[in-house]
Amino acid sequence: MPRLIDSDELSRLVRDLALKANFVLPRDVRDVLSSALELERVELARSALEDLVLNFQMAETEKMPICQDCGLAVVFVDWGQEVLLTGGSLQEAVDLGIRDAYVEGYLRKSVVYDPVYDRRNSFDNTPAVIHLRMVPGDRVEVTVAPKGMGSENMSAIRMLKPADGEEGVLRFIEEVVSSAGPNSCPPVVVGVAVGGNFETAPLWAKRSLLRPMGQRNPDPRYARLEEEALRRINRLGIGAGGYGGLVTALDVRIEALPTHIAGMPVAVNLCCHALRHAKGVI
Numbered sequence: 001m002p003r004l005i006d007s008d009e010l011s012r013l014v015r016d017l018a019l020k021a022n023f024v025l026p027r028d029v030r031d032v033l034s035s036a037l038e039l040e041r042v043e044l045a046r047s048a049l050e051d052l053v054l055n056f057q058m059a060e061t062e063k064m065p066i067c068q069d070c071g072l073a074v075v076f077v078d079w080g081q082e083v084l085l086t087g088g089s090l091q092e093a094v095d096l097g098i099r100d101a102y103v104e105g106y107l108r109k110s111v112v113y114d115p116v117y118d119r120r121n122s123f124d125n126t127p128a129v130i131h132l133r134m135v136p137g138d139r140v141e142v143t144v145a146p147k148g149m150g151s152e153n154m155s156a157i158r159m160l161k162p163a164d165g166e167e168g169v170l171r172f173i174e175e176v177v178s179s180a181g182p183n184s185c186p187p188v189v190v191g192v193a194v195g196g197n198f199e200t201a202p203l204w205a206k207r208s209l210l211r212p213m214g215q216r217n218p219d220p221r222y223a224r225l226e227e228e229a230l231r232r233i234n235r236l237g238i239g240a241g242g243y244g245g246l247v248t249a250l251d252v253r254i255e256a257l258p259t260h261i262a263g264m265p266v267a268v269n270l271c272c273h274a275l276r277h278a279k280g281v282i
């Protein structure tokens with residue numbers, strides 16, 4: 001017998017997670033931002049970091065959004081194969097939760113239905129972007145990750161050749177962060193996926209943004225690549241708010257995916273300091 005979950009229960013969870021993600025910056029992100037402040041010596045960059053720390057503290061206590069851009073609602077769902085959803089479709093259930101959160105929480109609604117012509121706002125921040133995985137078991141794990149467009153706009157994919165190797169990957173990551181400059185609202189967290197194909201690399205680059213801060217790839221070769229990318233990015237001197245200084249990126253995470261013999265796609269998803277996500281389980 002499958003375990004039954006009513007769509008209302010899922011909607012309530014999504015609502016709660018969307019509110020939490022917009023008001024409360026994850027503990028590990030705050031800790032790294034506070035450490036960056038201790039490290040930074042450039043006065044203007046220090047002042048920007050001080051504002052960021054004050055901002056996330058106030059957001060939590062006053063129940064105010066961490067940023068005015070409350071993001072496109074990206075929702076990762078790991079669905080246990082023994083669970084059956086009743087009462088509505090997955091998209092309907094998730095959208096209802098997002099709608100409730102963005103309306104009740106006075107969060108900015110940033111979604112337009114049509115990208116090129118009328119660009120009419122949906123006025124409730126739906127539809128959500130859902131990434132669904134079927135997994136073993138009878139639980140449903142949901143992560144709501146509102147993603148601001150400032151940093152999303154500066155993200156990129158390039159279809160590198162296998163011969164470009166490690167150095168090609170590092171150069172591309174550095175190029176993406178460098179051309180973003182202050183537009184990605186640094187200090188950034190850099191999510192990278194190497195391999196896969198034209199659709200899976202960006203998805204895994206985004207998924208890597210959910211990793212805890214400082215957690216390295218378990219493969220020591222990729223862990224070294226993450227460290228080297230972080231070192232090179234922080235040599236760029238863009239700094240917090242684009243004011244210069246030592247801390248342009250707070251972390252780099254690289255996922256390695258099986259790929260075709262003829263290719264080596266690299267996707268770089270930049271996330272601003274407002275690295276928001278909240279996870280719950282039913």
Ligand code: SF4
Binds near residue numbers: 067
């Ligand atoms: S990129 Fe991030 S910090 Fe910048 S405006 Fe968007 S959500 Fe806010």
